[in-house]
Each structure stands twice: as structure tokens, then as C-alpha cells.
Amino acid sequence: MKTTFQYDHYFKYEELKNCLEYFAKQYAQFCEVESNCVTEMGLNQYVVTLTNKDTGKALEKPGWYLDGNIHAGEVTGSMTAIHTIDYLLTNYSTNEEVQKLLDSTTIYVIPRVTPDGAETYLSTPYTLRSVNREYLPEKGGIKEEDLDNDGVIRMMRIPSTYGAWKKDPKDPSLMTFRDPSDTEGEFYDIYPEGVLEEYDGDENLKRKKADWGLDFNRNFPYGWFPESRQAGAGSYPLSNPETKAIVDFVLAHPNIGGAACGHTSGGIILYPPGTRPSASAPNNDIKVLKAIAAMGEEELGYKKMNIFDTFMKDQVNYSSGALDDWFYQNQGIPAYTMEFWNIAEKAGMPFDWFDNDGETPEKALERFNACMKWVKENAPQYFSDWKEYDHPVFGKVELGGFNYKFTHQNPPENMLLKECENDTKFNIRFAKTMPKLQIDSLVKEDLGDGVWRITATVGNTGYLSTNLTDEAINLKVNKPVTVSIANATLLSGKECEEIGDLAGFSGTMTGSFYGNITTFANAKAKKKVSWVIKAKAGDTVSVKAAQEKAGQACAEIVL
Numbered sequence: 001m002k003t004t005f006q007y008d009h010y011f012k013y014e015e016l017k018n019c020l021e022y023f024a025k026q027y028a029q030f031c032e033v034e035s036n037c038v039t040e041m042g043l044n045q046y047v048v049t050l051t052n053k054d055t056g057k058a059l060e061k062p063g064w065y066l067d068g069n070i071h072a073g074e075v076t077g078s079m080t081a082i083h084t085i086d087y088l089l090t091n092y093s094t095n096e097e098v099q100k101l102l103d104s105t106t107i108y109v110i111p112r113v114t115p116d117g118a119e120t121y122l123s124t125p126y127t128l129r130s131v132n133r134e135y136l137p138e139k140g141g142i143k144e145e146d147l148d149n150d151g152v153i154r155m156m157r158i159p160s161t162y163g164a165w166k167k168d169p170k171d172p173s174l175m176t177f178r179d180p181s182d183t184e185g186e187f188y189d190i191y192p193e194g195v196l197e198e199y200d201g202d203e204n205l206k207r208k209k210a211d212w213g214l215d216f217n218r219n220f221p222y223g224w225f226p227e228s229r230q231a232g233a234g235s236y237p238l239s240n241p242e243t244k245a246i247v248d249f250v251l252a253h254p255n256i257g258g259a260a261c262g263h264t265s266g267g268i269i270l271y272p273p274g275t276r277p278s279a280s281a282p283n284n285d286i287k288v289l290k291a292i293a294a295m296g297e298e299e300l301g302y303k304k305m306n307i308f309d310t311f312m313k314d315q316v317n318y319s320s321g322a323l324d325d326w327f328y329q330n331q332g333i334p335a336y337t338m339e340f341w342n343i344a345e346k347a348g349m350p351f352d353w354f355d356n357d358g359e360t361p362e363k364a365l366e367r368f369n370a371c372m373k374w375v376k377e378n379a380p381q382y383f384s385d386w387k388e389y390d391h392p393v394f395g396k397v398e399l400g401g402f403n404y405k406f407t408h409q410n411p412p413e414n415m416l417l418k419e420c421e422n423d424t425k426f427n428i429r430f431a432k433t434m435p436k437l438q439i440d441s442l443v444k445e446d447l448g449d450g451v452w453r454i455t456a457t458v459g460n461t462g463y464l465s466t467n468l469t470d471e472a473i474n475l476k477v478n479k480p481v482t483v484s485i486a487n488a489t490l491l492s493g494k495e496c497e498e499i500g501d502l503a504g505f506s507g508t509m510t511g512s513f514y515g516n517i518t519t520f521a522n523a524k525a526k527k528k529v530s531w532v533i534k535a536k537a538g539d540t541v542s543v544k545a546a547q548e549k550a551g552q553a554c555a556e557i558v559l
Contacts, residue, residue: 001424003086007417010075010410011082013043013119016112019082020046027089029053030102036110037245040133043115045242047249048085050107052092052099058106061551062434062462063255066427067110067246068262070216070323072117072128076340076410076419077262081111083420084427097428104551105431108253114216114242125153127405129232130216131240136227141208144194148389148399155401156193157386158205158394163187173376173385173400174369177362196393217263219243222330223275223320233321246323250331254479257434257468257549258292259327259335260427264409267303267342268353269296272328272335274307275320282470288463288506289334292430296336299426300419303353307337310353332472334464336430340419341411347374375402379412435462435504435550437481440526442543442555451491452533452559458483458545459526460502466550467501481547483529488541493531502526502550535559 005019024033030052035044051058066084068077088107091098101107112118117131125146126132144153157165157175165188168174178187189205197208215232224230224237238244250256271289278286286306293304305311307325312318327335344350347370352359376383379402386400406412411419438461445453458481460466467478484496507523535541539559546552 001087001421002090003083004090005082005086007079007083007420009413010079010122010406010416012122013112013115016078016082016115017044017046019086020048020111023048023085023089027092030092031085031089036249037241039114039116039131039242041116041119043119045113045115045245046111048109048111050085050088050102050109051105052103055103056552059253059255060546061104061106061255062257062436062549063106063108063253064431064434065108065250065256065259066262067113067260067323069111069118070113070130070261071263072114072121072130072132073405073409074262074264074340075118075122076264076416077338078112078118079416080262080338080340080420080423081109084424085109085111087424088428101428101431104436105434106255107431108249108256110246110249113246117212121405125151127153127409128210128212130212130214131242132212133214134211135214135232135234137211138209140197141206142191142194143197143208144192147193147195147391148387150384152384152403152405153193154384154399154403155190156389156391157188157190157398157400158391159396160187160189163189165190168369171369171373174372176369177365193399214240216240216243217323218319218321220247220321220323220326222326223322225320229317230319230321237321243323247326250327254548255551257333257464258430259324259333260430261323261335261337262423263337263339265341265343266339266351267301267345268311268339269293269300269302269304270307270311270324270337270339271304272307272325274312274322274325275318275329276308278306278309282474284507285334285469285471288469291506292334292433293336295429296338296426299429300338300340300422302339302342305353313358328469328471330475332467332469332475332477334469338423338426340423341409343371343374343408343411346378347371371408372402375407379407382407382412433463435460435464435466435468435502435547437461437466437502437545437547437550437553439543439545439553439555442557444541444557444559446559447532450534450536452535452541453530454485454488454533454541454543454557455528455530456483456543456545456555457526457528458499458502458553460504460550461525462504462550463506464549465501465503465507466547468549473501479548481527481545481550483543483545485531485533486542486544487539488531488533488535491532491534493529497529499527499529502547
């Protein structure tokens with residue numbers, strides 16, 4: 001796929017900023033770049049608006065939302081988002097599909113939700129969940145540090161007669177569980193590479209709780225729980241400026257009718273609801289959510305799954321307060337979480353998300369070791385065999401393992417482009433599902449003495465209905481299609497008529513496949529509106545259909 005920039009590495013803030021500024025300057029007719037909020041480090045959470053300004057205002061077209069990197073280390077999400085921007089702008093002049101999309105639709109992109117967190121992740125050895133802000137710190141334990149100054153925090157194995165691990169007899173670079181009957185030999189505790197921080201004096205070691213424990217994707221209003229129930233949730237919903245800025249932006253742009261959120265990893269496409277079984281959601285919504293996710297399966301090769309039914313193994317104390325659930329269960333907007341990259345599948349041992357009984361620790365370790373081997377063979381620059389290190393507290397220890405950041409959490413840089421290209425293909429297809437108004441016909445009938453009947457047929461040619469989902473109707477957030485007439489004196493009818501919702505072709509009912517294929521009933525995708533007016537022959541009457549998710553359509557007729 002043709003792009004302006006190369007996707008063979010992960011952009012730090014300055015490079016991301018320079019790319020966006022280039023797009024805004026080079027493609028001013030199609031691209032606007034604004035700061036959605038300024039972070040504590042003084043960095044911008046950028047929002048990019050893509051549409052052809054010559055074909056209408058951004059808010060008057062159906063809108064589609066894309067973001068990435070709400071979790072600091074999940075930098076693949078920001079790269080796929082930038083790639084989508086790049087592809088659309090670079091190819092507008094030569095690609096008819098792109099032209100039609102940007103002429104008729106507005107694409108909103110927040111490529112890096114947490115610029116502070118991502119910069120820390122990309123510029124230091126540290127990993128973190130969302131942002132480098134201290135949150136409910138606790139003293140004591142082994143604190144992650146890059147002891148040998150190789151730029152990576154790896155594993156640290158400490159010889160211990162109490163250890164539950166031993167070297168794998170088949171491959172000493174790997175670890176395996178100590179057998180219940182193992183009483184003689186070398187045994188180890190395994191912790192992250194790090195230093196021992198003073199703690200309560202207990203002889204038993206532990207891993208220190210992360211100081212940077214905020215989780216932005218647990219801070220959204222729908223399904224929010226306090227820290228006692230949901231780790232990283234923050235002190236109250238939208239307590240983080242970065243998450244509040246997202247919600248404020250979406251509410252200020254009511255044309256948004258679909259959303260995709262870029263995360264890592266696992267190679268799965270998640271669709272809501274995430275706080276209750278999918279069987280509790282409207283049947284047609286689940287049909288639509290699955291149908292759009294199926295396009296992601298085709299383009300990305302990932303499995304689609306409902307968040308609550310399959311992804312959440314603990315359906316009592318499930319994770320919640322996520323952005324995709326706020327989109328769907330609060331705003332009625334179809335939303336997806338894309339979990340990019342799947343090292344386990346590359347290693348030949350994919351995780352079975354549909355195994356409701358879960359898997360044994362032995363199976364999980366087998367997968368981990370398979371991933372270690374895959375890294376050693378396919379991305380050796382990110383692998384280090386065990387080497388001795390003289391620890392100031394523990395004496396002789398060994399450091400080793402892979403660079404988690406660019407093997408497990410994100411693809412090695414030479415494998416990034418494929419993820420970006422596949423996701424851009426899906427993003428384009430998803431954005432094309434938005435509802436779209438049109439005026440099929442505008443008919444005049446001369447009733448004599450300067451009296452005319454004007455009849456308009458208004459339709460929705462998109463896949464999604466103008467209300468997007470039945471959940472939106474249940475939430476009472478759906479807005480009706482309005483049809484207005486101008487340049488006429490009304491004798492009957494309203495200047496602005498509300499005609500309710502218009503179904504998309506997702507609502508077309510098809511018949512049994514036992515005999516011939518048949519349509520039982522066309523979706524209620526179009527409606528007629530009539531007025532009786534007083535006007536002169538030769539006058540021009542205009543009609544406009546509008547709805548916030550489906551855009552606008554206008555037509556004129558000369559009497």
C-alpha cells in the first residue's frame with residue numbers, strides 16, 4: 001500500500017508530531033490537526049479530522065472514529081492509526097474508493113491517546129500501563145530496573161532452595177516447573193530484573209506494585225468501579241485529562257457513528273457488550289456487530305469475539321470502565337477493540353479463547369517457552385541468553401530473556417508494516433458502513449391556481465441504520481431524520497418534518513433458504529414526505545434531509 005512515511009519503526013512524539021504537521025500542511029483541503037488536550041508533560045493529545053472540505057462541512061457528514069495507544073506500551077495502535085491517515089491522504093488523488101470515502105464521510109483519529117506514557121515507554125527501559133503518573137504507590141519489593149544498562153528490563157533468576165523453577169533439561173535457556181519430587185538440584189526464583197526496595201522486613205520476596213498503575217481504559221463512565229474493585233480505575237470516572245478529552249470530543253461531534261480502538265496484543269477483534277452477556281443485547285445489534293467484525297477477520301486474520309462472553313474469563317469481577325463499552329452501552333455506537341499482534345500464533349501455540357475451562361499452568365508455560373524460542377530464531381536482536389550479574393543484594397544472579405516490548409506486546413519492527421496495512425484495509429471497510437442519507441426523488445404536482453404538491457422520497461443507503469443500533473433506541477439517544485422545505489409558502493405539512501429512523505440494508509429481512517432466496521420485506525430504509533405549497537411557476541423549491549449520524553442530502557425542483 002502506498003504511503004508517504006515508512007512503518008518500519010515506532011514513532012516517538014516528535015516524529016509523530018512532524019508527520020501530522022506535514023499532513024495538515026500538505027493536504028490542507030482534507031486534513032486538520034488540533035490538540036485535544038495538553039498533558040502533564042506538555043505534550044499534545046492530537047486529534048486529526050479527515051474529509052474533503054469542498055464537499056461539505058465535517059459535522060454535516062457521517063463520522064467515524066479511530067484511536068490508538070490508550071495503553072502506553074501498546075504503540076502498535078498508534079502506528080496503525082497514523083498509517084490509516086497516511087494512506088487516505090496519500091492516495092486520495094489516485095484511488096476512487098478513498099475519494100468517495102473522504103468526499104462523503106468524516107474520519108476522526110486520535111492516534112496517540114497517551115503521549116506521556118508512550119514517550120516513557122519508547123524512551124526508557126520501563127513498561128507501564130497508561131501513564132507515568134504516580135498512583136497509589138506502595139513500598140517494598142523488587143522494583144524493575146535495567147541493571148546491566150542494555151536498555152531492556154528482562155527476567156532475573158535468583159538461586160534459591162525454595163524456588164519453584166529449574167532450568168529446562170532440554171534447553172537451559174528456558175525455564176520449567178520444579179517437579180513435586182525434585183529435592184536435589186539447582187532451583188530458582190524468577191523476578192523482573194531490578195533492585196530491592198526497602199519493605200516491611202518479611203523474608204519472603206515479592207514483586208513491587210507498579211507506581212504508575214493508572215489504567216485509562218478503566219476510567220470511562222460506563223461500568224466504572226473504584227480501585228477496590230477495579231485496579232487502575234482512577235479516583236472517579238474521567239479523572240484523567242486524557243480520557244475526559246476523548247469523551248468531550250465524541251460528545252462534541254455527534255456525527256460519530258462507529259469507533260475502532262487500537263490495542264495489543266492477542267490477535268483478536270472484541271465487540272461489546274463487555275459488562276453483560278451478548279444474549280442480553282438486542283439481537284439485531286449482535287448480528288451487525290458480528291458482521292462488521294467479520295470484515296476484520298478477513299483483513300487482519302484475527303478471531304472475533306464478544307468481550308463478556310469469551311474474553312472475560314471472570315464474569316463476576318470482570319474488567320470494566322472501558323471506552324468501547326461507553327461507546328456502545330452509553331451512546332449506542334458500534335465499537336471495537338482491536339488487539340493487534342499475536343506472538344503465540346507465530347510460535348505455533350495460539351491461545352484458545354473459547355476454552356471456557358481455561359488452561360493449565362503447564363500449558364501456559366509451554367506457550368511461553370515456544371514464544372521464547374520463536375524470538376530467539378526470528379527476532380534475535382530482541383533476545384539475550386542468561387548471563388551472570390553481581391547483584392548488590394542477592395549476589396550472583398542471572399539476567400536474560402526477550403525484550404517484551406517488541407516481541408510479545410508489539411511486533412518486531414520489521415513485522416509492523418503488515419499489521420498497519422491490514423488494519424487500514426479494515427478501517428476503510430468499517431467506515432464505509434456508516435448510514436448515508438439521500439433524496440431518491442423530488443416530485444411536483446400542479447394542483448392549479450398556484451398550488452402545488454411536493455413529494456420527497458428520503459432514503460438511507462448505508463449499512464447501518466440512522467439510529468445505528470437498537471441499543472441507542474433503548475437508551476433514547478437516537479435522533480430522528482428531519483426533512484425540511486424552503487422557498488415555499490406552506491398550505492399543509494410542516495416546514496421541518498421528523499420522520500423517525502431509517503433502517504440501513506443491515507435491516508433487510510431475508511427469507512428461508514429452503515427454496516429460492518427471497519426478501520420478505522425491504523428494510524424500512526426510505527419514507528415519503530409531502531407538502532402542499534403556494535408558489536409561482538418558475539420558482540425553485542429546495543428540500544433537505546438531515547440526521548446527525550447520517551449526514552445531509554439536498555435537492556431542488558423548479559415549478
